[in-house]
Amino acid sequence: MIQVQEALERVLSLVNPTGIESVPLRQAAGRVLAEPVSARLTQPPFAASAMDGYAIREGDHHAGRVLTVIGEAAAGRGYYGTISAGQAVRIFTGAPVPEGGERVVLQEDVAREGDRITLGPRLEEGRHIRAAGQDFAAGDRIDAPRRIGHKDIALLAAMNVPEVSVRRRPVVAFLSTGDELVMPGEEPGPDQIVASNALALAALAEAEGAEARVLPIAKDTVASLRFALSLAEDADMIVTIGGASVGDHDLVGKVLAELGMEQAFWKIAMRPGKPLLAGRLGNTAIIGLPGNPVSSVVCGHIFMAPAIRAMLGLRDPAPVPMRATLAERVDPNGPRAHYMRAVVTPRDGMPEIRALPRQDSALLSVLAQANALLIRPVGDPARASGETVDYIPI
Ligand SMILES: Nc1nc2c(c(=O)[nH]1)N[C@H]1C(S)=C(S)[C@@H](COP(=O)(O)OP(=O)(O)OC[C@H]3O[C@@H](n4cnc5c(N)ncnc54)[C@H](O)[C@@H]3O)O[C@H]1N2
Numbered sequence: 414m415i416q417v418q419e420a421l422e423r424v425l426s427l428v429n430p431t432g433i434e435s436v437p438l439r440q441a442a443g444r445v446l447a448e449p450v451s452a453r454l455t456q457p458p459f460a461a462s463a464m465d466g467y468a469i470r471e472g473d474h475h476a477g478r479v480l481t482v483i484g485e486a487a488a489g490r491g492y493y494g495t496i497s498a499g500q501a502v503r504i505f506t507g508a509p510v511p512e513g514g515e516r517v518v519l520q521e522d523v524a525r526e527g528d529r530i531t532l533g534p535r536l537e538e539g540r541h542i543r544a545a546g547q548d549f550a551a552g553d554r555i556d557a558p559r560r561i562g563h564k565d566i567a568l569l570a571a572m573n574v575p576e577v578s579v580r581r582r583p584v585v586a587f588l589s590t591g592d593e594l595v596m597p598g599e600e601p602g603p604d605q606i607v608a609s610n611a612l613a614l615a616a617l618a619e620a621e622g623a624e625a626r627v628l629p630i631a632k633d634t635v636a637s638l639r640f641a642l643s644l645a646e647d648a649d650m651i652v653t654i655g656g657a658s659v660g661d662h663d664l665v666g667k668v669l670a671e672l673g674m675e676q677a678f679w680k681i682a683m684r685p686g687k688p689l690l691a692g693r694l695g696n697t698a699i700i701g702l703p704g705n706p707v708s709s710v711v712c713g714h715i716f717m718a719p720a721i722r723a724m725l726g727l728r729d730p731a732p733v734p735m736r737a738t739l740a741e742r743v744d745p746n747g748p749r750a751h752y753m754r755a756v757v758t759p760r761d762g763m764p765e766i767r768a769l770p771r772q773d774s775a776l777l778s779v780l781a782q783a784n785a786l787l788i789r790p791v792g793d794p795a796r797a798s799g800e801t802v803d804y805i806p807i
């Protein structure tokens with residue numbers, strides 16, 4: 414059995430970044446920028462007023478000064494004369510500051526009568542003018558790779574970049590296996606249960622940026638598994654669920670081997686997740702997850718999600734452990750790294766973490782309560798309340 418870290422490295426070596434495609438900005442949220450982008454203009458393109466008020470010369474900025482209003486500058490409609498001493502231009506937020514304008518006095522600080530204004534007693538430091546290019550300049554770069562979020566969309570739009578180069582979403586196909594499984598909504602027979610794992614994993618894969626495809630459930634027969642796998646030959650990655658262990662009906666590894674999979678490993682020193690297998694079938698990466706629902710989702714976080722991030726070309730795709738203080742003692746750990754379902758609560762300083770009391774890898778109700786996986790290294794001794802431990806948010 415190999416260690417988790419070694420298994421993750423082998424999984425990551427099975428995948429390659431997907432190709433690059435261009436998408437309109439409106440479709441770019443959540444995608445991964447594949448090539449750097451340069452601003453196509455300077456922002457703001459001109460010195461702009463930050464307030465509604467009057468643009469004046471610096472020398473006129475004295476309480477009680479009376480000035481003549483010679484024109485108006487609004488956003489989208491500038492004033493193209495020059496402000497001289499003794500003059501002011503009515504100006505609105507976002508308008509270009511006319512030539513000669515050296516500061517903007519707030520309208521609240523001015524008394525107006527006809528085309529005359531009198532500056533009030535409040536003299537401010539701030540000039541209320543945004544210098545041209547103070548946000549960004551033409552040619553400024555956004556580097557790749559980078560997951561594009563809503564804030565990036567605003568910046569890219571302002572940079573006048575209407576489309577961006579992104580990684581193609583990797584296609585990940587999910588294959589549930591087992592005679593006992595029926596689809597949600599079906600009536601399970603007396604020995605059957607409803608398949609849950611593929612839907613959770615597809616949701617997780619989509620949240621990471623993949624295009625998820627849920628295949629029909631395969632029976633525990635060679636023919637059924639072969640046929641279901643043939644439906645996903647063009648996928649970037651196939652994630653099988655169940656049938657990975659040593660039972661007589663656990664046929665996934667056998668069928669994949671017959672089809673020519675180069676196996677990267679089978680079985681890891683991890684709890685839950687011991688029977689995990691991985692390999693490559695042609696150009697398709699294969700991850701064989703254990704069937705126990707919690708095992709499959711935990712391995713989804715630790716192996717599948719990083720593989721998707723690597724296919725999207727993201728740097729450092731491995732999960733990044735965080736630190737928390739144990740709220741309650743935990744028992745010594747055995748020979749497999751234990752990813753315990755746990756609840757992390759924010760506090761001043763380091764957050765607090767509490768392992769949930771029941772850790773059976775079949776308990777979806779426990780998984781649903783958890784927001785973290787508390788990592789117990791191989792052979793970790795008992796840990797007391799107050800000790801610092803690693804966790805991965807889920
Ligand atoms: N003699 C041994 N038995 C087992 C070992 C072992 O080392 N020696 N390992 C155990 C561990 S650890 C795990 S985990 C399980 C995983 O085995 P499989 O990957 O072969 O999974 P199955 O047997 O097919 O299913 C296990 C369990 O999960 C349910 N299941 C399966 N698929 C789904 C699904 N899509 N949605 C919901 N639930 C699913 C299935 O009905 C079983 O209850 O093996 C141990 N055994």
Ligand code: MOO
Pocket residue numbers: 683684685686687688703705708774
């Ligand atoms: O390792 Mo299994 O994955 O206990 O549940």
